[in-house]
Amino acid sequence: MPRPIQATIHLDALRHNLQRCRAAAGDARVWAVVKANAYGHGIERAYPALRGADGFALLDLAEAERLRALGWRGPILLLEGCFEPRDLEVCSRLNLWHVVHCDEQIDWLSQHKTHQPHRVFLKMNSGMNRLGFGPAAFRAAWTRLQALPQVAEVSLMTHFSDADGLRRGREGVLHQVEAFVAATADLPGERSLCNSAATLRHALALRLGSGSAQALAADWVRAGIALYGSAPDHPNHDAAHWDLQPTMTLASRLIAIQHVPAGETVGYGSTYTAARDMRIGIVACGYADGYPRHASLGQDHGAPVLVRGVRTRLVGRVSMDMLAVDLTPVEAHGGPCNLGDEVVLWGRSAHGPSLPVDEVAAAADTIAYELLCALAPRVPVAVEAMP
Numbered sequence: 001m002p003r004p005i006q007a008t009i010h011l012d013a014l015r016h017n018l019q020r021c022r023a024a025a026g027d028a029r030v031w032a033v034v035k036a037n038a039y040g041h042g043i044e045r046a047y048p049a050l051r052g053a054d055g056f057a058l059l060d061l062a063e064a065e066r067l068r069a070l071g072w073r074g075p076i077l078l079l080e081g082c083f084e085p086r087d088l089e090v091c092s093r094l095n096l097w098h099v100v101h102c103d104e105q106i107d108w109l110s111q112h113k114t115h116q117p118h119r120v121f122l123k124m125n126s127g128m129n130r131l132g133f134g135p136a137a138f139r140a141a142w143t144r145l146q147a148l149p150q151v152a153e154v155s156l157m158t159h160f161s162d163a164d165g166l167r168r169g170r171e172g173v174l175h176q177v178e179a180f181v182a183a184t185a186d187l188p189g190e191r192s193l194c195n196s197a198a199t200l201r202h203a204l205a206l207r208l209g210s211g212s213a214q215a216l217a218a219d220w221v222r223a224g225i226a227l228y229g230s231a232p233d234h235p236n237h238d239a240a241h242w243d244l245q246p247t248m249t250l251a252s253r254l255i256a257i258q259h260v261p262a263g264e265t266v267g268y269g270s271t272y273t274a275a276r277d278m279r280i281g282i283v284a285c286g287y288a289d290g291y292p293r294h295a296s297l298g299q300d301h302g303a304p305v306l307v308r309g310v311r312t313r314l315v316g317r318v319s320m321d322m323l324a325v326d327l328t329p330v331e332a333h334g335g336p337c338n339l340g341d342e343v344v345l346w347g348r349s350a351h352g353p354s355l356p357v358d359e360v361a362a363a364a365d366t367i368a369y370e371l372l373c374a375l376a377p378r379v380p381v382a383v384e385a386m387p
Ligand SMILES: *Cc1c(COP(=O)(O)O)cnc(C)c1O
Pocket: 033, 035, 079, 159, 194, 195, 196, 197, 222, 223, 224, 225, 226, 232
């Protein structure tokens, strides 16, 4: 028997979450962001559920190539644009739209030989200070791009640093929306501003009152993490609040059960001491599977976990291939545990309940993005088809 750990991708949930993003986006078209191999889900696996999107956004030329190989003929956007001049040849060949965020990328375009002019998304740095032209330099870049024979159409975009909450007491997108609108008001072209958090919360921004918040949904939204069932503004809201469903389950089984007398410790470093006689389950899942080692550090800070669908928590350190869980609430609920009992690290239990990946991430002091993307190659992945 193979080691019992397995990830399952839920296509029905991916499709549902795409619908949720679409509903929140109003009239805007929806990019399904599938960078990082669809946030760890696998582009090929997720594609049947996400092909209802209006386009796919990603970073890697190789990932764009894989999407074309799947038969996707619609828009593909390179979110960081080209990394060197010859990437433009791939853009021409695969008909990729690409972000332009710096002068060098414009230089490369001006030297590029193509029969088919490109569609580009000119990126404004409206306050994140990562990629893009600042508001003052934006117009000159736009004018330069617009004049190139290699360019068919210039669209405008920006990216938010605080879309998941407040910044200095105001809804976090507003200062950047205002900067973007002020600098682009008289420029033609389609616009794209929102990530998942801004897409879902933009109604909130409207309610908090800003004329420019109308500009938020724009022509395209870029939905990433919400597609994958995580609340982009957790812990302000949870996935249930946004009606998002878990798209990945990481499940394993009990491979040993220990009776630990009061006063004994569990695992490396003896970080957990049993306060009373306890039954502990040993689970075939460790950090080499992508489970965060920091999910269990101190005595009473273990991440939540489902055993036979009943919530309990980790005890002791996560090791490379195993972790330990407290069986007390599980056995109180349904009698003694046995080897082979189901353990859900995040996602859906066959016994009914779900464990949001956001809660596990929070317990490990990180975000769901990191957990989903970190699913290790050694974990076998099954796909649960759409009904
Ligand atoms: C990753 C990314 C997104 C998607 O962000 P989520 O928070 O996952 O929705 C949108 N836009 C850009 C530029 C990105 O890099």
